[in-house]
Amino acid sequence: DQQVKQNSPSLSVQEGRISILNCDYTNSMFDYFLWYKKYPAEGPTFLISISSIKDKNEDGRFTVFLNKSAKHLSLHIVPSQPGDSAVYFCAASSAGGTSYGKLTFGQGTILTVHP
Amino acid sequence: EPEVTQTPSHQVTQMGQEVILRCVPISNHLYFYWYRQILGQKVEFLVSFYNNEISEKSEIFDDQFSVERPDGSNFTLKIRSTKLEDSAMYFCASKVVMNTEAFFGQGTRLTVV
Numbered sequence: 526d527q528q529v530k531q532n533s534p535s536l537s538v539q540e541g542r543i544s545i546l547n548c549d550y551t552n553s554m555f556d557y558f559l560w561y562k563k564y565p566a567e568g569p570t571f572l573i574s575i576s577s578i579k580d581k582n583e584d585g586r587f588t589v590f591l592n593k594s595a596k597h598l599s600l601h602i603v604p605s606q607p608g609d610s611a612v613y614f615c616a617a618s619s620a621g622g623t624s625y626g627k628l629t630f631g632q633g634t635i636l637t638v639h640p
Numbered sequence: 641e642p643e644v645t646q647t648p649s650h651q652v653t654q655m656g657q658e659v660i661l662r663c664v665p666i667s668n669h670l671y672f673y674w675y676r677q678i679l680g681q682k683v684e685f686l687v688s689f690y691n692n693e694i695s696e697k698s699e700i701f702d703d704q705f706s707v708e709r710p711d712g713s714n715f716t717l718k719i720r721s722t723k724l725e726d727s728a729m730y731f732c733a734s735k736v737v738m739n740t741e742a743f744f745g746q747g748t749r750l751t752v753v
Contacts, residue, residue: 568744
């Protein structure tokens with residue numbers, strides 16, 4: 526089941542530069558997309574989300590872009606800080622049918638921000 | 641800030657034994673979930689619970705698994721007869737309405753030996 530894919534297992538960025546994490550999905554029923562950050566031995570922490578009626582959502586240093594026609598979303602972190610180093614998961618859900626809001630996760634991208 | 645809490649943080653059990661993983665979701669939330677993450681793999685959905693009943697379950701969630709919300713605050717996941725392949729991090733999550741962010745607990749690491 527590869528409905529949500531993060532094709533880059535890792536990304537290394539210099540402090541102060543932009544980090545861009547990518548995510549692709551195949552299920553056109555998805556209408557709500559989220560990014561989570563996860564440290565080892567902790568639960569995922571919500572970062573930012575976007576509804577399918579929008580193409581951009583910003584929250585401080587984090588911006589999520591959604592391209593519905595390409596079934597692609599990305600997370601931009603500007604400027605990147607060493608504390609941003611973690612695993613980033615893209616997730617998607619659908620309000621329709623019998624879904625009840627379950628999240629389908631990508632495989633995750635390990636972001637390392639170097640001082 | 642309200643948070644989802646899970647106990648225990650780590651559980652070691654013998655194959656074939658029953659385990660109960662416990663969660664206290666955020667108090668005004670209505671939707672409850674269990675997910676798991678096998679080491680090195682993605683976070684996978686197990687089951688959702690709404691209005692005091694299972695609303696959806698994955699093919700992983702077979703007859704060995706059950707969930708309960710016995711007292712309006714706790715939300716438990718029971719595995720009746722654990723197998724080696726049940727070893728994973730188990731995460732409880734809750735959300736207030738359907739298409740909003742889910743808040744996750746810190747997880748229970750289950751090790752089956």
